[in-house]
Each structure stands twice: as structure tokens, then as C-alpha cells.
Amino acid sequence: MLLLITFLACYIFGIRFFIIDTPKITIYSSNTVSKIDSIRTTINLENIPGEYYILVYDENPESKWRYYNVQNDLNREIINTFLPANVKEYVLFEGNKNISKFSFDIISTATVNYLNNNKTVFHLQLIIPYSPFMLPTFYFNSYYTFNIEPLL
Amino acid sequence: MKSFYVIVLILKQIWSIPTKHKDFEHMYVLKCLSYLFISSIYSIFIGVTVPLGAIIMLFIFVVDKHNKRVKFSMILTGVMVVFLSSTNFSTFITPIYSLYLENSIDNLTRIEVHSYSTTYEQFLFDVYEPQELQKWYDILENSEPIPTWNYKTVPKSNGYKLTIHTLDGIQTIILSNTILNNKNLFFGDYYIPFYNSQLLDMIHKEHPVNPEVLTINVSTESIINISNATILDTLWEIIIWSDKEDIDNFVQDNFTIPAYLFFDTNLGCRLFFSYDFKQAYIEDQGVISLPTQFHSMMYEQFTLSQQSIVNKFRQFTPIHTSAQVNNNTNFYIEPNENGLFFGLYRADYINQDKIFLHSVESLESQVFVLKSPYLILLDQKSASLSDLLLINQNIPESHRYVVKNQNILSHSVAICPQNTNFIYIENNQDISTLFYVNNYYQSPKPIASGAIKDCVFLSDNLVAFTQKLQGDNLLCVYDTQINKIVKYTHIPGELYFIDSYNNQILFAIQNIENLDLKEGIFILNSDLSIISADFNKTSLY
Numbered sequence: 185m186l187l188l189i190t191f192l193a194c195y196i197f198g199i200r201f202f203i204i205d206t207p208k209i210t211i212y213s214s215n216t217v218s219k220i221d222s223i224r225t226t227i228n229l230e231n232i233p234g235e236y237y238i239l240v241y242d243e244n245p246e247s248k249w250r251y252y253n254v255q256n257d258l259n260r261e262i263i264n265t266f267l268p269a270n271v272k273e274y275v276l277f278e279g280n281k282n283i284s285k286f287s288f289d290i291i292s293t294a295t296v297n298y299l300n301n302n303k304t305v306f307h308l309q310l311i312i313p314y315s316p317f318m319l320p321t322f323y324f325n326s327y328y329t330f331n332i333e334p335l336l
Numbered sequence: 337m338k339s340f341y342v343i344v345l346i347l348k349q350i351w352s353i354p355t356k357h358k359d360f361e362h363m364y365v366l367k368c369l370s371y372l373f374i375s376s377i378y379s380i381f382i383g384v385t386v387p388l389g390a391i392i393m394l395f396i397f398v399v400d401k402h403n404k405r406v407k408f409s410m411i412l413t414g415v416m417v418v419f420l421s422s423t424n425f426s427t428f429i430t431p432i433y434s435l436y437l438e439n440s441i442d443n444l445t446r447i448e449v450h451s452y453s454t455t456y457e458q459f460l461f462d463v464y465e466p467q468e469l470q471k472w473y474d475i476l477e478n479s480e481p482i483p484t485w486n487y488k489t490v491p492k493s494n495g496y497k498l499t500i501h502t503l504d505g506i507q508t509i510i511l512s513n514t515i516l517n518n519k520n521l522f523f524g525d526y527y528i529p530f531y532n533s534q535l536l537d538m539i540h541k542e543h544p545v546n547p548e549v550l551t552i553n554v555s556t557e558s559i560i561n562i563s564n565a566t567i568l569d570t571l572w573e574i575i576i577w578s579d580k581e582d583i584d585n586f587v588q589d590n591f592t593i594p595a596y597l598f599f600d601t602n603l604g605c606r607l608f609f610s611y612d613f614k615q616a617y618i619e620d621q622g623v624i625s626l627p628t629q630f631h632s633m634m635y636e637q638f639t640l641s642q643q644s645i646v647n648k649f650r651q652f653t654p655i656h657t658s659a660q661v662n663n664n665t666n667f668y669i670e671p672n673e674n675g676l677f678f679g680l681y682r683a684d685y686i687n688q689d690k691i692f693l694h695s696v697e698s699l700e701s702q703v704f705v706l707k708s709p710y711l712i713l714l715d716q717k718s719a720s721l722s723d724l725l726l727i728n729q730n731i732p733e734s735h736r737y738v739v740k741n742q743n744i745l746s747h748s749v750a751i752c753p754q755n756t757n758f759i760y761i762e763n764n765q766d767i768s769t770l771f772y773v774n775n776y777y778q779s780p781k782p783i784a785s786g787a788i789k790d791c792v793f794l795s796d797n798l799v800a801f802t803q804k805l806q807g808d809n810l811l812c813v814y815d816t817q818i819n820k821i822v823k824y825t826h827i828p829g830e831l832y833f834i835d836s837y838n839n840q841i842l843f844a845i846q847n848i849e850n851l852d853l854k855e856g857i858f859i860l861n862s863d864l865s866i867i868s869a870d871f872n873k874t875s876l877y
Contacts, residue, residue: 189341196425199488200488200526200528201526203490203525203526203527206490209492265486265487266487266517303566303569303570305514307514307516309517311487320486321486322486322487322488323486323487323488324487324488324490325487325488325489325490325517326490326492327489327490327491327492327493327512327516327517328454328492328493329493329494329513329514329516331570331573
């Protein structure tokens with residue numbers, strides 16, 4: 185019993201001092217051809233891990249972004265741990281070794297005046313779960329931010 | 337996991353009660369159980385967790401005579417449960433993190449601050465005066481540890497890297513510009529997480545991130561000043577945090593437009609733009625590529641600044657139609673024989689006569705010809721009251737009031753190239769609203785409101801209008817198909833529409849700069865680009 189507890193305690197403290205190789209991410213945005221005012225954002229990964237999640241959102245509710253052409257994954261644990269409570273619109277992708285590219289479209293219903301005068305900063309969290317030998321899952325979270333140019 | 341452990345502990349103790357029975361006692365099991373559960377009771381007193389139950393049971397234990405060993409272990413278990421319930425991971429780790437940070441930054445000798453991003457780092461400034469170092473130490477010491485139980489955040493956003501030199505060695509701190517999961521300071525090789533509310537401001541005092549104005553010297557006489565905060569912040573962000581292209585490939589001749597970025601401190605940055613504003617060269621650092629929105633905006637501002645100095649501004653007549661010159665001579669307004677009232681008449685050349693269409697309030701009223709058989713009559717009742725009527729020539733008695741008793745700006749009435757839809761601006765005390773009519777049987781649709789000055793059709797789907805917003809003059813283009821404003825350009829001066837034809841608009845900008853009168857003529861195309869036009873051009877026809 186005591187052995188188990190010491191082992192767990194060592195794991196929990198030790199895992200913090202472990203840095204895994206995280207994949208390299210490039211993000212770019214472009215206009216979509218189909219709809220005149222939507223922006224397509226594409227995320228590319230190199231060095232893909234076996235299992236990972238990508239969470240994208242804008243913390244600012246006033247930018248009123250709507251996400252299209254995307255199928256949201258429903259992993260509740262990831263959402264509850266990593267998504268701030270006040271963010272209602274977001275995109276969550278689940279990936280594996282075979283997928284290296286994700287894209288989604290966004291449109292804003294905020295006024296042109298607002299978009300032109302306020303920076304839009306998007307948060308992207310690359311979450312890689314790590315759970316060796318059935319131990320409780322520990323996540324490594326690479327946290328990126330990027331800007332999207334409004335379409336004017 | 338903690339609750340699991342507590343349950344296991346309690347069950348283990350309960351299981352051991354019968355085995356450790358030594359002396360005979362009435363209700364032994366019940367007494368042991370009560371020892372166990374009452375010792376688990378605790379309360380929080382002035383922020384400190386007090387194992388109230390255990391203390392009470394301890395007093396009872398002292399007087400109790402039998403099975404002391406078992407009962408003592410029950411009390412200890414109760415205290416254990418209290419301990420586990422009231423503490424969690426954070427209470428352990430937080431002081432450890434704080435201590436680690438404090439120890440590592442003791443005996444500061446120098447702090448270097450660099451800009452930090454995943455692709456680029458640049459030295460900004462360093463701190464080595466002992467008094468300044470003390471201030472930085474105090475701020476760093478105030479970082480709040482933010483431990484997380486089940487994940488670790490590795491920052492990859494734009495921010496700063498601080499290299500802390502102490503007598504014992506060098507430490508690195510990454511400070512992020514945005515708050516990432518409640519943290520913004522990451523200490524050391526293992527990114528130990530903290531939140532610091534003052535460090536970013538401290539860095540910004542030395543090295544601000546909000547430029548005041550970008551001054552571009554387009555020519556010896558002409559300067560463009562850009563003060564839109566979003567544009568300037570984005571430009572500075574690119575200068576500080578993005579990859580630079582090598583200076584080796586740099587050819588000075590390609591970068592001919594000098595510019596200077598001013599801050600409200602002594603900080604400044606000299607850049608040289610390429611002729612199309614797609615790139616800029618920063619001395620000693622390299623070449624940056626500017627994002628599409630940025631260089632198209634800058635190139636447009638550059639085009640709009642191409643104005644000539646004049647002695648007097650020209651006056652332009654308002655334009656109302658976007659089609660070929662509308663032969664309006666068939667319709668006219670004149671008083672009747674007695675001069676008592678006015679009427680709208682159509683000239684009948686066949687009979688050498690005129691046909692009365694509708695009564696009109698004054699000679700200042702205007703008529704505009706739509707696609708046959710419709711006409712618009714802007715009936716001016718007084719200086720600030722007019723009616724806007726739709727008249728069917730074939731049944732002139734049945735007119736339709738589009739607007740009644742409002743202040744409609746007569747210069748603003750404009751008709752689309754197909755002669756079917758029209759727009760106008762209505763003034764209501766301080767606010768003017770631009771209305772669009774595409775269905776004669778429905779009420780006009782408001783497109784925009786504010787300080788709207790003039791409007792005209794660019795094409796059948798695009799409406800161009802000028803607006804004054806927060807002191808700036810803007811040229812906006814609204815797409816009636818998607819119901820959105822698709823262009824929004826700052827105009828250096830006052831804008832006057834001169835002509836609209838063939839999906840183009842000819843306009844003039846008049847500006848007073850340093851006591852000089854400057855005027856320029858430009859064309860807005862239906863792809864929303866703006867080009868310079870000859871100064872003497874007054875018609876697109």
C-alpha cells in the first residue's frame with residue numbers, strides 16, 4: 185500500500201519535469217472562394233504525435249465569430265480543463281498519426297467598425313495526453329496565439 | 337483519487353477494529369467507530385483548519401480506560417482524513433514553487449529582456465543598475481504560482497524572454513503577452529507556471545508596444561500619417577516578433593520610401609518601405625513582409641495622398657444617376673397661370689403641349705427619372721421638410737409616398753445604373769441615415785447611420801457613401817446582395833463625388849495641409865480598388 189502511494193507521489197511530482205517533443209505548427213488564413221466574407225484558417229502540423237487535440241477559440245465575446253465547416257469533438261474532460269468558462273464558441277479537433285491538417289471557416293457578425301479597430305487574438309491549444317501504464321492521464325499543452333486579419 | 341484513498345483508509349481501519357480487540361468492553365465496536373467518525377469532523381477557524389472532533393475525542397480518550405491503542409489509532413486516522421480533505425495539490429506545491437523562484441533569483445546582477453516567439457528572438461534592453469534591479473526583483477518575487485494537477489502548459493505565444501543573471505548562474509523566464517490558462521510567467525527549463533500582474537507593464541515602460549503614429553515621407557512635399565491603433569500595433573508586432581529575412585539579400589534600391597514609427601517615449605523606429613508596401617526594411621535587423629491587409633491599406637493611403645497644390649478648391653455638382661445622361665428635359669416644374677401652385681409637367685412634343693402629372697410644393701423640388709413609367713419626385717415643402725414620392729406616369733393620380741415630412745438631403749438622391757433602385761440620406765437632428773429602396777411596395781431599408789454625407793451607386797449591387805466617424809472621413813462601400821459593408825477606407829480630407837458611370841466612381845479629395853490647399857482626383861473601381869486619375873478629369877463618360 186505504502187509502496188503504491190510513494191510510487192504515485194513520485195509520478196505526480198516527477199511528470200512535471202518532463203518535456204516531450206511537441207509538433208511544430210503553422211497556421212495560415214485566407215479568404216474562402218465560396219462565401220465573400222468568410223475566412224478559412226488552416227493548421228498544419230509536423231512531427232505528429234499518436235493522439236492529440238487542438239482547441240481553438242477567441243476569448244473576446246464581442247468579436248462574434250461563428251465557426252463553420254467543422255465537426256467538433258465532444259471530449260468533455262478536455263473542454264472542462266482547458267476551455268475558459270466564458271467561451272461559448274470554439275473548435276475542438278481530435279487527431280492521430282494520420283492527420284496533419286485541419287481547417288475551419290469563420291465569419292464575424294460584429295460591425296466593420298469594431299473589427300477594424302480591435303485586434304482579434306485567437307488561442308490555440310495543442311493538447312497531448314500522456315498516460316503510461318494506466319496511470320492517470322497527464323496532458324502536455326502547447327499554447328499558441330495567432331491573429332486573423334479581418335477582410336478589409 | 338484523493339477520495340478513493342480516504343475510503344480505503346477508513347475501510348482498512350474499520351476492518352482492523354475486531355482484530356485489535358484486547359480488553360472486554362461494552363459496545364466496543366460502536367465506541368471505536370464513534371472515535372473514528374467524530375475525529376474526522378473538522379472546522380475552519382480564522383482560515384486554519386482545526387480538527388475539532390479529534391480534539392474532543394482526545395479528551396475523552398484520556399479518561400477512557402480500555403483498548404487505548406485501538407482508540408488512539410482511530411483518532412489518528414480521523415486526523416489523517418481531516419488532513420487529506422482539507423489540503424490539495426495546490427497547498428503543497430504553491431509554497432515550493434514560490435521558494436524555488438525566490439532562491440533562483442537571489443543576488444541579481446543583470447536582467448536582459450528579449451522579444452520571444454517560436455521563430456524569432458530579439459534583444460530589447462537590459463537592466464543592471466542596483467536600484468532598478470531591486471524593483472525588478474520585487475516584482476518578480478510577487479509572482480503567484482499557478483500549479484495544475486493534471487497538465488503542463490508550454491507557452492508558444494508571442495512574449496518576452498528574460499535572462500536573469502545572478503551570482504549563482506543564469507535563469508530564463510518566459511513572459512507571455514496573453515494570459516494562457518491563468519498563467520503568464522514560465523520559469524526555468526521546465527516552465528514552472530506563475531501569474532504576474534506587474535511584469536508586463538514594467539517591460540512596457542522601457543519598451544512600449546503601442547506606437548503613436550507612423551509617418552511616411554512619400555515625397556519631399558507629401559507626408560502620410562497613419563494613426564489607426566490596430567494597424568500600428570500590428571506593424572510593431574511584426575517588427576518585434578516576426579522572422580526577418582536576411583540582410584545579405586537586401587538591395588537598398590528596392591526600399592525607397594522612408595518612414596518613422598513614433599512612440600510617446602524616446603523609442604522610435606526607422607523603416608524603409610518598398611514601392612508597393614509589401615515589404616519594409618529595418619536598419620540592422622532585416623526585411624519584414626507585411627500582411628495583405630496592411631500593404632493594401634498602405635498602398636491605398638499612398639495613392640490617396642497624391643494630391644496637387646491648388647489656389648482654390650473646385651466645386652462639384654451633385655450626381656444623381658449612374659447611367660448614361662438621363663434626358664430629363666421632358667419633365668419640368670413650373671407654376672400655373674395664376675402662380676398659386678406649382679405642378680410637375682411632362683412635355684408632350686406631339687401635341688406641343690404639356691401634361692400635368694402632380695402638384696408640387698415649391699420650385700426647389702426635383703424630379704428624377706426611373707425606369708419607365710416611374711419617376712421620383714422630391715417635393716421640398718420647406719427648408720428641412722420634404723416628401724419623396726413615386727409617381728407612375730401612366731396613372732399620375734396614384735402616387736406613392738416613400739417618405740413623408742422628413743429632412744432629405746437633395747444632393748444625396750441617387751439611382752442605380754439599371755434605373756430601378758435608389759438611395760437617399762435622411763437627416764434627423766444629429767444623425768443621418770442612408771436608405772435603400774429596391775422594392776417600391778416595401779418601406780426603405782436603412783443601410784447605415786451616423787454622420788453620412790453623400791452617397792451614389794458604384795454598380796447595381798454596390799453603394800458608395802461617405803461618412804464622418806470620430807473625426808475621420810471614411811469612404812464606405814455597401815454590398816446590397818450580402819447586406820454588408822465591404823470597404824472602409826480612411827480619406828485624408830473631404831471627399832466629393834464627381835461622376836458615376838460604367839461601374840466606376842470619379843471623386844475628388846480636398847484637403848488643407850500646413851496652409852496648403854490640396855486637391856486630387858481618383859477613381860473607385862467595382863473591384864474596390866482606388867486609382868489616381870488625371871487632375872483635369874471631370875467625367876467618366
